[in-house]
Amino acid sequence: MNSQAALANMASEVQKRTFGSAATHIQRNPAYSELNSDDVSYFKSILGDNGVVQDEDRIAVANVDWMGKYRGASQLLLLPKNTTEVSKILSYCNTRRLAVVPQGGNTGLVGGSVPVYDEVIVSLAGMDKIISFDNVNGILTSEAGCVLENLSTFVENEGFIMPLDLGAKGSCQIGGNISTNAGGLRFIRYGSLHGNVLGLEVVLADGTILDMLTTLRKDNTGYDLKHLFIGSEGSLGVVTKISVLTPAKLPATNVAFLSCNDYTSCQKLLLAARRNLGEILSAFEFMDHHCIDLAMRHLEGVQNPLPASQYKFYVLIETTGSDESYDKTKLEAFLLRSMEDGLVSDGVIAQDISQASNFWRIREGISEASVKVGAVYKYDLSIPVEKLYDIVEEMRCRLGDNAEVLGYGHLGDGNLHLNILSSKYDDSTLAQIEPFVYEWTSSQRGSISAEHGLGLMKAEKIHYSKSPEAVQLMASIKKLLDPNSILNPYKVLPQSVL
Ligand SMILES: O=C(O)CC[C@@H](O)C(=O)O
Numbered sequence: 014m015n016s017q018a019a020l021a022n023m024a025s026e027v028q029k030r031t032f033g034s035a036a037t038h039i040q041r042n043p044a045y046s047e048l049n050s051d052d053v054s055y056f057k058s059i060l061g062d063n064g065v066v067q068d069e070d071r072i073a074v075a076n077v078d079w080m081g082k083y084r085g086a087s088q089l090l091l092l093p094k095n096t097t098e099v100s101k102i103l104s105y106c107n108t109r110r111l112a113v114v115p116q117g118g119n120t121g122l123v124g125g126s127v128p129v130y131d132e133v134i135v136s137l138a139g140m141d142k143i144i145s146f147d148n149v150n151g152i153l154t155s156e157a158g159c160v161l162e163n164l165s166t167f168v169e170n171e172g173f174i175m176p177l178d179l180g181a182k183g184s185c186q187i188g189g190n191i192s193t194n195a196g197g198l199r200f201i202r203y204g205s206l207h208g209n210v211l212g213l214e215v216v217l218a219d220g221t222i223l224d225m226l227t228t229l230r231k232d233n234t235g236y237d238l239k240h241l242f243i244g245s246e247g248s249l250g251v252v253t254k255i256s257v258l259t260p261a262k263l264p265a266t267n268v269a270f271l272s273c274n275d276y277t278s279c280q281k282l283l284l285a286a287r288r289n290l291g292e293i294l295s296a297f298e299f300m301d302h303h304c305i306d307l308a309m310r311h312l313e314g315v316q317n318p319l320p321a322s323q324y325k326f327y328v329l330i331e332t333t334g335s336d337e338s339y340d341k342t343k344l345e346a347f348l349l350r351s352m353e354d355g356l357v358s359d360g361v362i363a364q365d366i367s368q369a370s371n372f373w374r375i376r377e378g379i380s381e382a383s384v385k386v387g388a389v390y391k392y393d394l395s396i397p398v399e400k401l402y403d404i405v406e407e408m409r410c411r412l413g414d415n416a417e418v419l420g421y422g423h424l425g426d427g428n429l430h431l432n433i434l435s436s437k438y439d440d441s442t443l444a445q446i447e448p449f450v451y452e453w454t455s456s457q458r459g460s461i462s463a464e465h466g467l468g469l470m471k472a473e474k475i476h477y478s479k480s481p482e483a484v485q486l487m488a489s490i491k492k493l494l495d496p497n498s499i500l501n502p503y504k505v506l507p508q509s510v511l
């Protein structure tokens with residue numbers, strides 16, 4: 014097969030295997046070169062044989078996302094061990110016009126971390142060293158490929174915690190977390206990575222190493238450029254080192270698992286929790302009963318904390334503070350009062366770590382359980398809390414028996430995860446969901462990507478949440494930093510503006 018025919022074949026294969034409206038009409042950009050044997054030799058000369066992976070099985074793993082939904086056709090996986098090697102890779106790819114996908118733990122949900130066509134995959138997995146920890150100020154500096162859970166364990170041994178926690182912590186990498194501006198379960202208490210990341214080292218598309226790796230809390234010297242890279246999904250540069258502010262670890266954590274009879278009660282409970290638990294409130298997560306049913310069906314070893322009856326909604330509340338008995342008494346009093354006020358129908362406070370882990374396993378495991386069913390359409394929306402559940406109900410009406418619709422997420426942050434489970438991916442189901450879900454979110458002035466990014470899935474949908482002027486400005490920034498558009502192509506921004 015000649016190379017043109019091979020590419021055409023690859024394109025149609027990618028379209029067949031990659032599901033989602035965004036992917037189906039994007040053509041491979043002909044401006045990109047095709048990889049040749051000289052390129053491979055060059056990469057071997059800088060990375061050694063072990064840093065250049067051509068083994069089909071290993072590349073196959075890196076070509077597909079963890080849901081098995083987005084699949085590229087890359088033939089090359091590179092494993093740099095330091096920033097200089099990343100710089101040499103990008104400088105070469107930029108000159109050669111080879112497109113690149115930076116890859117962290119590949120736990121994303123929007124097809125942002127896998128190739129679309131034959132992009133070279135640059136994995137940060139080999140850059141996983143902790144560089145320093147300032148245990149007076151709680152400032153961690155590390156390479157970007159460190160797995161979040163390893164960093165959590167490290168800082169916890171020092172008496173601190175990571176400001177970020179999420180279900181994928183065992184595989185996701187801090188560089189990927191920062192590149193997607195991951196939100197997660199501690200957002201309500203510690204806020205966004207825009208606030209917690211102090212410094213970054215980033216390699217630009219032409220290989221320039223941009224040293225912004227400060228550990229200062231305050232620094233108003235000019236534009237704060239790191240923010241451009243937090244949440245830009247590897248489309249403006251590759252994050253190679255990070256410094257993060259880690260909050261002190263507090264000794265008392267309590268977790269309650271509650272049920273509510275209706276969504277209005279969940280909202281009122283959130284307000285009551287903010288008022289009554291105040292600064293010790295560290296998580297407020299909600300799930301509808303479809304989520305609990307799914308978790309019980311598909312997660313091994315979990316137990317329903319409230320098995321007596323089926324309730325409509327469940328809420329997980331966590332408090333973290335400095336006084337175990339004071340905090341527990343406060344949470345118990347809050348729970349009792351909420352029951353008297355009719356906001357909570359039933360509830361239980363974890364009596365030990367294993368009960369607390371079971372509560373969290375249910376909440377964190379919903380995403381994992383959702384991909385065991387067949388096909389899952391995932392939407393990650395920011396919507397004003399009072400309207401947040403309306404879209405779940407609208408979707409149920411639209412889809413009827415064709416699908417199971419789940420609503421859960423970080424209620425305390427106004428972030429809904431709308432998951433639609435179906436037996437298989439098909440265009441007719443998709444047509445019932447999109448563009449309605451985006452139009453509806455836009456009509457509420459919500460965001461079509463609260464915390465997962467746009468990736469490939471929503472690159473062409475950005476206009477539902479951003480004005481044409483804002484998108485144009487983003488395109489200008491992309492062209493300035495990556496004029497040959499080699500970094501993570503087809504993602505984040507629509508092709509039409511680039
Ligand atoms: O899979 C999803 O839709 C959500 C994943 C994650 O953000 C969560 O909060 O569990």
Ligand SMILES: [Zn+2]
Nearest residue numbers: 197423430464
């Ligand atoms: Zn989430």
